[in-house]
Amino acid sequence: MDSHLDDAHRNSLALSPFQEVYFRKMEDAFFEKNLELNQAKVQIQEHSDELLAWVHEVKAPLTAINLMFEHIEDLQLRRKLENEWLRLHLLVDQQLHQTRLYAIEKDNYLTEIELKPIIYKEIRAMQAWCLEKGIGFEIGELTEIVMTDGKWLAFIIRQILSNAIKYSPVNSEITIFxxxxxxxxxxxxxxDIGRGIPLDDLPRIFQKSYTGTAGRESSQSTGMGLYLASNVAHKIGIRINVQSKVGEGSLFTLRFPLQNEYAKLTGR
Incomplete structure (x- = not known):
């Protein structure tokens, strides 16, 4: 749409000379701001594309390194390297999904998903970390089928699981049901039966870069995992609830939308 009114429309307004000048200045200001906004959008998109390209470039050597672990005979060294590799992999994965989050409406596909395979896959991916800490799992039947996006659901579960493992004591169990x-x-x-979340921290655990009391004691905490999980969950209609008590652990609950809630979410 042209930023300047046509002459016929302008004349119909019967503007005074002062109003005419003022009106023209306002139009010019809006035109310039729109140009600046469009340029900023282009720069953000270019930055996002460059970041995604970088992440994909990093993933290739990470995959190659992971395959090399099979040739390490020293089991203790192998587990330490696998654990450090996992930490790096999770950070790269967070960055990938953070970059994609802004376009999630174009990058999600809601369909019927079986919970069990997704959860077991995420647990297997954390195996090196769990072995190092002696973390086990008590898992229910998980026979439910839910309406959601499988890829983004896996990301949410990944963030909650990594948090549970990080703050659980050695030789403990995480329960999933x-x-x-x-x-x-x-x-x-x-x-989990970890250290739990202090009452003062609980309302803020989903805020960006908020590490809380426990996070300040851990160099591994970035404060981004739960923030991203919460944002993704909101976009695909999942509600995350947290119950926690210091010294007794935390319970994270994902509530999946009902059919009518799903219809509102997708507009169908």
Whole structure:
């Protein structure tokens, strides 16, 4: 749309000379700001594309390094290297999904998903870390099928699982099970018996870069995992609830949308 009104429309307004000048200045200001905004959008998109390209370049050597672990005979050294590799992999994965988050509406596909394979895959991916800490899992039947995006759901579970493993004591268990709430919605619970979250930290754990009391004691904490998980969950209709008590651990619950809630989410 042209930023300047046509002469016929301008004349119909019967502007005074002062109003005419003022009106023209306003139009010029809006035109310049629109140009600046469009340029900023182009720069952000270019930066996003460059960042995605960089992440994909990094993933290639990470995959190659992971394959090399099979040739390391020293089991203790191998596990240490696998654990450090996993930390790096999770950081790169967070960056990848953070970059994609702004275009999630174009990058999600809601369909019927079986929970069990996704959860088991994420647990296997954390195996090196779990072996190092002696973390085990008590897992329910997980027979539920939910309506969601499998790729983004896996990312959410990955962030919650990594948090549970990070703050769990050695030789402890993480419990994963499902149930239904009073509305019939599926609930996925992930429970640890770690240090728990202080009451003052609880309302802020999903804020960007917020590491909290526990995070300040750990060099591994970036404060981005739960922030990204919360944002993704909101976009695909999942609600995350947290119950926690210091010294007794934390319970993260994912509530999946019902059919009518799913219809509102997708506009169908």
């Amino acid at each position: 499902t149930e239904h709430d009073s509305t019939g919605a599926t609930l996925l619970h992930i429970k």
